[in-house]
Each structure stands twice: as structure tokens, then as C-alpha cells.
Amino acid sequence: MATTQETPVARRLKSIKHIIIVCSGKGGVGKSSVSAQLALSLHASSPTARVGILDVDLTGPSIPRMLGLDGHGVHQSSDGWVPVYADAASGGQARLACMSVGFLLKKKEDSVVWRGPKKNAMIRQFLSDVRWGELDYLVIDTPPGTSDEHLSLLEHMAPVHSRLSAVIVTTPQAVALMDAMKCLSFTRTVNLPVLGLIENMSGYVCPCCGEISNVFSTGGGEEMARREDLAFLGSMPVDTDLVTLLDAAEATKSEDMPDEAKLREQSFELLQRYQKTSSAKLFQNIVDKVVQTLPKVETLIPSA
Amino acid sequence: MIAVQSAVQVPDPLSVPSNAPEHCPGTESELAGKADACAGCANQEICMSNEPKGPDPALPLIRERMSTVKRKILVLSGKGGVGKSTFTAQLGWAFAADEQLITGIMDVDICGPSIPTILGIASEQVHSSSSGWSPVYAQDNFAVMSVGFMLSSSKDAIMWRGPKKNGLISQFLKDVDWGDLDYLIIDTPPGTSDEHLSVVQYLKESGIDGAVLITTPQEVALQDVRREIDFCNKVGIRVLGLVENMSGFVCPNCKTESQIFSPSTGGAKKLAEDMGVELLGAVPLDPRIGMSADCGVSFLDRYPDSPASTAYLDIIDKIKQILGDE
Numbered sequence: 001m002a003t004t005q006e007t008p009v010a011r012r013l014k015s016i017k018h019i020i021i022v023c024s025g026k027g028g029v030g031k032s033s034v035s036a037q038l039a040l041s042l043h044a045s046s047p048t049a050r051v052g053i054l055d056v057d058l059t060g061p062s063i064p065r066m067l068g069l070d071g072h073g074v075h076q077s078s079d080g081w082v083p084v085y086a087d088a089a090s091g092g093q094a095r096l097a098c099m100s101v102g103f104l105l106k107k108k109e110d111s112v113v114w115r116g117p118k119k120n121a122m123i124r125q126f127l128s129d130v131r132w133g134e135l136d137y138l139v140i141d142t143p144p145g146t147s148d149e150h151l152s153l154l155e156h157m158a159p160v161h162s163r164l165s166a167v168i169v170t171t172p173q174a175v176a177l178m179d180a181m182k183c184l185s186f187t188r189t190v191n192l193p194v195l196g197l198i199e200n201m202s203g204y205v206c207p208c209c210g211e212i213s214n215v216f217s218t219g220g221g222e223e224m225a226r227r228e229d230l231a232f233l234g235s236m237p238v239d240t241d242l243v244t245l246l247d248a249a250e251a252t253k254s255e256d257m258p259d260e261a262k263l264r265e266q267s268f269e270l271l272q273r274y275q276k277t278s279s280a281k282l283f284q285n286i287v288d289k290v291v292q293t294l295p296k297v298e299t300l301i302p303s304a
Numbered sequence: 305m306i307a308v309q310s311a312v313q314v315p316d317p318l319s320v321p322s323n324a325p326e327h328c329p330g331t332e333s334e335l336a337g338k339a340d341a342c343a344g345c346a347n348q349e350i351c352m353s354n355e356p357k358g359p360d361p362a363l364p365l366i367r368e369r370m371s372t373v374k375r376k377i378l379v380l381s382g383k384g385g386v387g388k389s390t391f392t393a394q395l396g397w398a399f400a401a402d403e404q405l406i407t408g409i410m411d412v413d414i415c416g417p418s419i420p421t422i423l424g425i426a427s428e429q430v431h432s433s434s435s436g437w438s439p440v441y442a443q444d445n446f447a448v449m450s451v452g453f454m455l456s457s458s459k460d461a462i463m464w465r466g467p468k469k470n471g472l473i474s475q476f477l478k479d480v481d482w483g484d485l486d487y488l489i490i491d492t493p494p495g496t497s498d499e500h501l502s503v504v505q506y507l508k509e510s511g512i513d514g515a516v517l518i519t520t521p522q523e524v525a526l527q528d529v530r531r532e533i534d535f536c537n538k539v540g541i542r543v544l545g546l547v548e549n550m551s552g553f554v555c556p557n558c559k560t561e562s563q564i565f566s567p568s569t570g571g572a573k574k575l576a577e578d579m580g581v582e583l584l585g586a587v588p589l590d591p592r593i594g595m596s597a598d599c600g601v602s603f604l605d606r607y608p609d610s611p612a613s614t615a616y617l618d619i620i621d622k623i624k625q626i627l628g629d630e
Binding site: 025026027028029032057058059060062065066108109110111112113114115116117119143144145146147148150151171173174175176178179181182183184185186189190204206207208209211213214215216217238240243244246247248 | 339382383384385386389414415416418421422458459460461462463464465466467469493494495496497498500501520522523524525527528530531532533534535538539553555556557558560562563564565566568569589591594595597598
């Protein structure tokens, strides 16, 4: 194993303490929004926490949009690609680094039509060529399924396997739970410790009368967690404020191409605006559980 | 019906011996035989030889099999979870409601097959006969094929890289005894990757009649639809139109409509105008749609009075019109 220690990926990821992979079998259950919330909450958890977020959904990157970073580009430095910092304008040191294939596209309508080997190469570059610097947490947002991207991630990060863990996101419907189950089978096969399960879109509060409708039924995630002996991290209701916030409605209202400085100002506000949503408070509990569980699951695997 | 020499074995997707190494760049790739992974592969010499690679031997078989299929429709969306499979199922049921028509659904979402559950036939299995694999019949005139029918447990995860997924898709097209079909609806996974390229490539000669794109109203989903339209243009597939799903929610208590996924950038309507594609319709979010899908019953049959059912039927009529079948 001595040789695998020295791969470029291992060298680059040496300075990252914890790596959290957000996955789900099914698409559209809120992986990206959970990843974004996880990154924002971890960032806010301490005034010095340094967080990175890597979007490996190559054919449908959503993270740039969600963090209000649409239109930014990646710069090259002698020490590798410089990630885009979401809090670049916050005064002090920028400590929310972000990387996505969305930053590499010239136009946002451009489709990335790639087969597996190219995706694999891109992921390897993301892991080995991005200048993350010292990070406390790296959150990795994945595409749906259990295919190329996931296998590549796990393979390239094998030298740092002892610092990996996963969070599974699902919605309460049977169809989504079935796919979450497949995702869980995947994590077991590749020996990836699971921090727990998050049930997303669990109920919707009518803004008019306050009635809670279970748009996608409810409780399925908790039951699955119990059955499979997983930690249940919490359930998140559908929060229209959050949807609007992560959809960056404000950012698009400003006409003509906003300049770099303006973009930065908006993304700086993002965290403050996020903390005002009702989801932020609920998510805080989830993050607390994640932070508590991290050392436990990571010691389970003997470090390579 | 096409007879094959010997019955084609229904594979167990979890134990298929992969002739190709894990990182096989694909036999069509320029790197074929030259990539690191090719070292030691039994096929390396064939791949390395500079002889022009002939067309995929599966192509003539696919063409023959598909010659008895009148219409081939793709259901696409860039983003996941917007309702591709639900829409595919409703479309299938609606076509199959006409007893004169024979409809088929092919689910090429290999890592997350939902079609068997949504159609309520999750416990069925695929059998092989001398004329190929027999699809599962949801109704007498409604054939369905999905990798979900081949797994012994719904918990099993299929962890495949591209080349293996492509292999299965080509088998779905050449080895499944589809018979005479009026419509073949193809449900795809999210994104624009292996599965999509393969389907398009394999069906190039037989011709795809068009693609229906599904989206939800928020910008994050619309972004992905723009990419999907770009994909359709790149590979030359006609876009039949755009369906906006989960558009507005009517509270069952106070009947007020609210937007769960608010169209912050104008929704599908604006996108359709901008990109010059037709907006087929908008389907409101009805919790009973998801419930019907979980139970495997047809939403259209169960709740014909719901505004969502009306919307679905209008969209389906429009699709038929655009295809010139009415």
C-alpha cells in the first residue's frame, strides 16, 4: 500500500481533515441543497472552520447556482486550480471554497455530454489539481445513481479512505427509499461508513393556512433508518424560502451582466439570508449530529 | 418476430462476468487498447490493431428488431426527481388505454430503475424464449422492460461503469422480444451521459421520433433542461416539447394555490419561448400522484377528476398531435 500513499490525489487531500460524501440513489431528492446547507452550516459552526464543496455532478452541476456563484470562472495558479470562494467578500479570510464543472463551462446552456472515462478523468483532476489548501471539511455532492462518478471517487480517494464518510439523502416516497436502499448497499460494498440518513421534503406547510401536507408522504426515511440500523439525522420539510434562496432569485433580478464585485456581494449575503430560513435551525441539529458522529465512524476503519 | 439461434440467457446483472476490465475506455474509443487499463485484457490486441473498427455488430440486429416499432419516444430531463418515470408511466397507460395500440416502455435507468414500482409490477421477472427475452406485460397490450426485473432483491445496487451499461442497453434493444409496437417510450436516467448517448447511437438508423423533456419550475432544474436541449440539438433529436411538472400546489385544506418550487426565472414558459420549443403543458403537484406511483396504480384511472389528470391528458393529446397520430 506504500505506493498508493503517494498518488497526486493523496498528496493534495493530505491537508483535509474530514471528507463527507452526500449521495442518494434517486435524483431530485435534494442532494445538492443538502450539500450546500451542510457546507454553509459547517462554515458557520466556528469562526475558523474551513470548508470546501466539490460538485462531481458533471452533467448537471447545481452547486454554482445554489451558492450564487453562477458566472464565476476557475483560475489557474502555479499550485493548481484556484477554487471559487463563496465568501470572498466577507472581509477576513475566505473559507468556503467551491469547485464544480459549472465553473468550467463557457455558457450555462452548454451540455457536458461525456461517457464514463472522461468523467473519471475530470474527477481525478478535481481531486488532484484543485488547490484546496487546509480544510476542516470537504463536502462532495454527487450525481444520482451508483455509477462511474461514485466508483471513480472512491477509487481515487482510496489512500484517504479513513477520512471518508457518507450522508444519504432520501425523500419519504417508496420509489426514493428503494433507490436510497441501493445507495446504502453501495456504501456497504465499498466499505464506506455512513453517518446517517436525512429525510428531505418531508411535508409542506401551506403558507396560507399552516396546514401540513405530506406532498411526498412522510416517515419513510426514519423507518428505513431503524430497519437498517442507521443513524437518522433528521427530516427537513419543504421550505419555499430555502428553494427561493438556493435558486438565487434575487441574483437574476438584477439586469445586465453583473460584474464580479456585485456577484461577490450577493454571495456574501447568502449565509446571512440562509440563517434566517426556518430550515437553517432544523439543519443545525443535523450538522451537530454529523460533527459528533464523524470521529466515531472514522475510527472504525483502520487507517491505511 | 426474429428467431435467434439459441435462447438468449437472461443475465443476472450482479454476476455478469465482465470481459472488459473495469476501466475499459470502450472499444470505440481512440484509447482502445492503449489505456492503462487495457494491459492484460484479453481483447487488447483486437482493440490495438489499427484495422478500421466495423460498426457495432449489434446494430443490424437492433435495426431489425426495431423495424416493427412505429414510434420511438424518449423521455428526458437534465435533473433527477422531476417526474420522468411518473410521466413515462402515465404516457404508457394512456396509450395502452386504446386496445388497438400496443405500447412498450423501456427503462434505461440502470442504477435507479423506478418503472417496475410505478407500474405495480415490481415482483415480475424476465423470461427467455427462443425469440429473445420476453418483456413483462403490465396489460395485454403494454410491454415493459427494466433492469429492475432482473435483480433478485430490490436492495441490490448495480455498480456499473459506462461500458457495461451500454452493453445492457444494446441487449434491451436487440434481445428483447418487443414484437409489433405502436409506441416505444424510453425512460432515461438524469443527465447527458452514457445511457443517453448509447440509446441515441443504437437507434440512429431506426430513427427516434422525438424527445419529451420534463422539468420543474425552479431555475436549478431549468438550467439542466437547457443543457438537455443543447444535447438534443447536438445529437439531432427532435424536441417534441417541454412538460412542467410540480407546477403549483393546491392545499387540500384551504384550496389556496402556492408555489413549492417557485419559478424564479419565469419557469418553463419563459424557457420554452427563449429556446424555441413547445410548452406541452404544466402539471400541478398533487400528493396523490406520488402516492399512486408508490402503490403502482394509474393516477389517471384512479383520480380522473384531479386537475393534474386533465393536464396529463391534454399533454398526451398534444404529443399525439405533434407526432401526427390523431
